[in-house]
Amino acid sequence: MIQPNDNPKSESRNADYVLPPIGGNPGTSENVTTPGSFANPACIKPGSAGASTFSSPNSTGMPSLPTKTAWDFMPADWTCTDLENYERAEAWQAPEGFTAVTQLEHARLGTITPQMQRVAEREPHLTAEQVRDEVAAGRMVIPANINHLKYKLDPMCIGRASKTKINANMGASPVSSSTDEEVEKLHWAERWGADTVMDLSTGGDLDATREALIQNSNTPIGTVPIYSMIIGRKIEDLTPEIVLDTVKHQAEQGVDYFTIHAGILKSHIKLAKNRLIGLVSRGGSLLAKWMLQHNEENLMNTHWEAICDIMREHDVTFSIGDGCRPGGLADATDELQLAELVEIGKLTERAWRRGVQVMVEGPGHVPLDQIEFNMKAQRQICHGAPFYVLGPLVTDVFPGYDHITSCIGATNAAYHGASMLCYVTPKEHVGLPKKDDVKQGCIAYKIAAHGADIALGIPGVRDWDDDLTRARAALNWKKHFDLAFDGDTARAFHDEDLDVDTDFCAMCGHDWCSVRISKEIQEWASGKADGFDRGKTKKSPGLTPEQQQILEQRGHLSPEEIHKLAAKAKGKLTAKDDSGKASCHSDYVDPDEAKEVAPKETLVQLNTAEAHGLSKNDSII
């Protein structure tokens, strides 16, 4: 009998293989890995001071490590006592009376915080020491406002050494949605795997919505504070006092990260001249307007250190906004975008010098061939600070499907170095997402994140896929759907055509099932993994209300037919004989036809010995 460890190609599998502790409950990221020791030597930075200098997975797609880290941008009042080892906590002395507040400051002191511990639990391929060292190097952030930790926040990390994360945007606009709706969307996004949630409200009661999201979320909450700053006033009336007051208020509320568009400068404005679609970032365009009307430098940039000091006090993480991100393929990777990126690199250094954690936001529309360059440029210029990208879309002509156009770009972005992917929903460019759009956006982005993590070879990540393949090979439909990210949809789709869990499906029917034929071959592992046997053919269990709704919206079956499918678990369908095979019954297949495709013979084990010129009794493999 085949053992799960026998496949020589499963390099990412841990020595002590155990089944991942999941079923079909999508949700937090730790679902998809197995506990175990960290064993991928490619993940150890070559020539480093030891395994403690952990870096990002070293795949073919991943750009090389930047030459500098946050250790190169220490606060002016810290003293280095050992220049040769300046990338270690032991080499530094904090100023007298210093008390660490942010995760970055704790890491600089060599401290492992409870949040780092928790992160290591959620990223089984990382130790708490490795998490600390990545945070100290600035390549990982743990967005955990000390005021949000008082509620239900479950600490997580964002950084290329860890699994790829996804963010779901929500928020009321003046035209649509309310506070209650937003809390409902929060829970919905968390159910479908969002790792962080941004509240982008520009309408309704902003303060109440934000408060409600913070109190109800397990995930970090991000905001774009400029939205609150200009409610009830024109952008031209924005002052440094309003900026700092708003930042302070939201930091006290418990927001975990702030998008602040401090990278766009007055000198950049002329570079937008020939763009097809100017500035598409709301924050960026508002601040450009402010600069034009005041003829002054971007006040977010000129007051950066004051903003940093407020954020440090509560450990709010920066997500430095890309106010000049392209709004179409034509504008991607242009002089303006890169000029802003250089300034963002400087802001990263300035924030690190104030002890604040930093991630950096990136472009929304980028042709596939330019994605790798974009990721490399950010990684070098921002010294490895985690990159948080929106999409990017790889074509502009599919509005209504931009969760797909963009998750293609997102997968490639993560593979080439992005740490968090901001989802895009089917409503992008045309309206505000409804509940199902949030689900579709989350799922497209879980696909992107997981697909990239597999490609990057993050230890343990592919085990989930391999188990589903084992279930598929065993024709074990129940296990197949239990393991599926959205088992309800997969089950509903299956039962729509054939409501019996038997040893084929409606795609090919019995005689044509290649998986069944593979299973027949005696010496093959296919379909024979321990714990994956399908057992006897079963009636499909009947549809849950969720599954019924999925079929209803597809509109291919009448309500009566769906009702039958839903009620069938109580029905009288039974196996016809003692072979354990049910009839190939489906309510929607003509009975004669159904009989025709029903299994007529039990599994024939094909011995391949003769085909290899050996006696039938020889076991050739």
Add this chain to the structure above:
Amino acid sequence: MIQPNDNPKSESRNADYVLPPIGGNPGTSENVTTPGSFANPACIKPGSAGASTFSSPNSTGMPSLPTKTAWDFMPADWTCTDLENYERAEAWQAPEGFTAVTQLEHARLGTITPQMQRVAEREPHLTAEQVRDEVAAGRMVIPANINHLKYKLDPMCIGRASKTKINANMGASPVSSSTDEEVEKLHWAERWGADTVMDLSTGGDLDATREALIQNSNTPIGTVPIYSMIIGRKIEDLTPEIVLDTVKHQAEQGVDYFTIHAGILKSHIKLAKNRLIGLVSRGGSLLAKWMLQHNEENLMNTHWEAICDIMREHDVTFSIGDGCRPGGLADATDELQLAELVEIGKLTERAWRRGVQVMVEGPGHVPLDQIEFNMKAQRQICHGAPFYVLGPLVTDVFPGYDHITSCIGATNAAYHGASMLCYVTPKEHVGLPKKDDVKQGCIAYKIAAHGADIALGIPGVRDWDDDLTRARAALNWKKHFDLAFDGDTARAFHDEDLDVDTDFCAMCGHDWCSVRISKEIQEWASGKADGFDRGKTKKSPGLTPEQQQILEQRGHLSPEEIHKLAAKAKGKLTAKDDSGKASCHSDYVDPDEAKEVAPKETLVQLNTAEAHGLSKNDSII
């Protein structure tokens, strides 16, 4: 005023830029390009005998040209009279009495066929000479059975020098579907942009279905003849006579390409031993079973030349099947897959020697990091024969969403060298696709193909995206939706929230519209392209039946609300004043709120001169 040619980054644009001749009618591939001269020097093979030796786009992602071409595998009875120039028609003498039948044979004689002419019309960046030379080199096929040309077939090509193509599978299975349904699906697939259609029927009246598809299709039809060969018999009863009879019958019917799994050999069978899911190709697993039971070599391989000769007679193109394609990430790029690929390379050479056009099929589940290697391996081993890939899926755990998991892989495959992408629908792995699944599969794959073509820099391809960006910048919703691939869906999504075409959308509302702010800036091109002006704010035109159905299935609005949206074109909503601005009316927004977000001021043109230290009258840009 900005001219369409002003953007210096639009390298792919032709000198004589004209609007592409499309609206929102997705369909044939030529929609997305502009006529004009071929001007991309990167596409000329360096050091070639001249522009006539055209090769694939030379992007960063594209593997280098293979060292051999079909010119290295000429029929034994052709004579080379000029060895130095053996890659040109002039260097060869056909045997006496030779009459060319296949496109490959015509190309070898230097002839430009009417089909090559038509292909050049549909690929405006290629001349008919270039098409001929690509066909002669074996890097392009024109699947056009001479018997299908008698009906409605519109000749198209598959090859990396041309735009990426997509295939839609259909076909009745024993459990589901009928002939009429399949013809309806054919038209539906063609409407949504399928470039070829494969009839994979394994149930119903196979012969009648095939006949109906051939008579009704504008697109080439492919089949897997082994499916017909075993209807009514066991696989072990398959004989060479049955194989040749079936191939002959389908060739006479007018099938344009055949998938034949001749690459899997007896010696390969033991290599599947440790695979998690054995063989998932129906043809591959059936032939493996045949070999095991007969203890003989694959009869498709041993009778290859006889099959070739039948196919040549009607110009049927090979699509050499990959019977050993992986069925899960765990089995990707393994020894078995590569062993079969080597044999497929030999079959390619053998087919070329018989004058038959060849494309080659590729894997269905491949982690993102292995896709480039897979494409390179195929390109070298099969000497540049067009690669026709299924997906590949980049993760296995999202059944119900495999159109998405696979279109990510497909985009990358095309970017790295695949010429045609076989779609995967949401029903993959769980059942047979319904009509809407066909649409969803086609759209996901049009996204993949178009996204890859943009990245490859195929001349003219991005113009479509740039026009949509111009419409978006001008806030010209009508043009936006006319240009969208699926305008009905985009329009329905827009009107769901806000049924007025005004200078913002429901995503941000008026005050927050970055695109509106960009347009305000006097000296920027954004939103000011000729022919894209939105004119006065208009009522949205009311929903078509298709758009109503899209909203119905989303289920967010009541039937009454949808009815209102549909009927509103006849309604009484008018612009409130002479400014051309309609009120920000929406039936689904509270009237006070609507008033609040309505435009209170006309477009303010922001002059940026002062911000740059110049007099307001100076035009700085």
